Amino acid sequence: MSKVALVTGVGRRIGIAAAIAERLGNDGWDIAFNYWQPYDERMPWGRDAESRAELVRRLDRAGVRSLAVEADLEDAGAAEAIFERVGAELGAVGALVLSHAESVDSGLLDTTVESFDRHFAVNTRASWLLIREFGRRFTGEHGSGRVIALTSDHTVGNLPYGASKGALDRITLAAAHELAQLGITANVINPGPVDTGWMGPELIDTMVGLTPLGRLGTPADVANLAGFLCSPEGGWINGQLLYSNGGAK
Template sequence: MAYGVRPVAVVTGVGRRAGIGAAIVEKLAGQGWDVGFTYWRPYDDRMTWGRDDEARAAITEAAQARGARVVAVEADLASVEAPGKVFAEVRAGLGGVRALVMAHAESVDSAILDTSVESWDRHFAVNARASWLLVRQFAQDFADPFGSGRIVALTSDHTAGNLPYGASKGALDRVVLAAALELRGLGVTANVVNPGPVQTGWMDDAFQAEIRERTPLGRDGVPGDSADLIAFLLSAAGGWVNGQLLHSDGGFSAAR
């Protein structure tokens, strides 16, 4: 880290040790960042993988072992008050925030004919509205040197059969890419990363084999792949990359 004193990053969506968010926290800690991260256990309770009760402690300990100070905040990002709470708690525990990494998501499969209004609204509240509010709060609080600030969000190009997730992620893309222009006065870069299919425990053996067959590099993605790119984008060396939607998927998208 070229900036000297350990800067602070907020990473959202760090509920499971197997997830991309956990890999990002560990990677950033090893790269010299202090980290505040969010998690929301009721979401995991609704999903097939279930709650990871050891995640908060294990992720915290792994980051601390790499020299990071850590603040973990349980936050329901469907609430409009949550982004302000997250930044207030991280700021109180670690200081001003230099980077925001949004890895959170509401993701429940449904299609045009069977998506409920409740599900649609929840997806947009978490994936789009919360992301806008997090970006806004980050910008309002930002006080670090010009050119040092970073925003990165994880996205997806899912549509058919995963409509509310894909549609709300499309809205997220526009929010973050707008930030690259609208936050120019702060010198904050803003980019979106599409990691493609990443094995975080949701793929069965047959689907995993299909992904490997369709990916030129012959394997499915792992959380560390996304973490490596995001760590670069947050670094001083990544500061010239701005306003981009990047694919980090081993060529999966190119093979379609």
């Protein structure tokens, strides 16, 4: 039975999700990856037009199959549609990595209801629906299923993002218990400050100064942990919120 991993939020080549997808591909997983270009287009970094093709090329070189699925996770029907397509073209999903996010800075006093609702629809509701769909469809060997969610402890000046990620944590950790009878583990990774092109020089200096190892995290650092958690050797780690942040304070 082939291994199929579904990775969400693969919008940019320098992003965490792309690094995780490539790492899992190098580990022998067939990769389905979700992206939504309109999100990147309205963000400061803009659209990475070559991201999808470049990742497909890298996965081809790894000798695994791949499938790109564009879908707006704000749509409540997206999770089911994604799993339907992945199941039809690659087979049953054995690992689900939730690396998508809506992230627009705003605080307690200036967050709009529209922005708040969008953050929770994408970061929280979509993650729940994806985990639910995964659990309903999982057919793998007991103990082989994996759910991994990427989180953050941002709150100040980042209210809807931080609040929706906090809810995501609870959903994912609940899955470790509620999906136990299926043999699925579920863990959350908090990668701390990772440079994916959104930090300015001043913020980089500040974050480096707060990290004992004297550097920022990289997408590859996060991918290394995700790869381990998806491996047989990582199967005893379950129901954990793991800080993989170089000791950043």
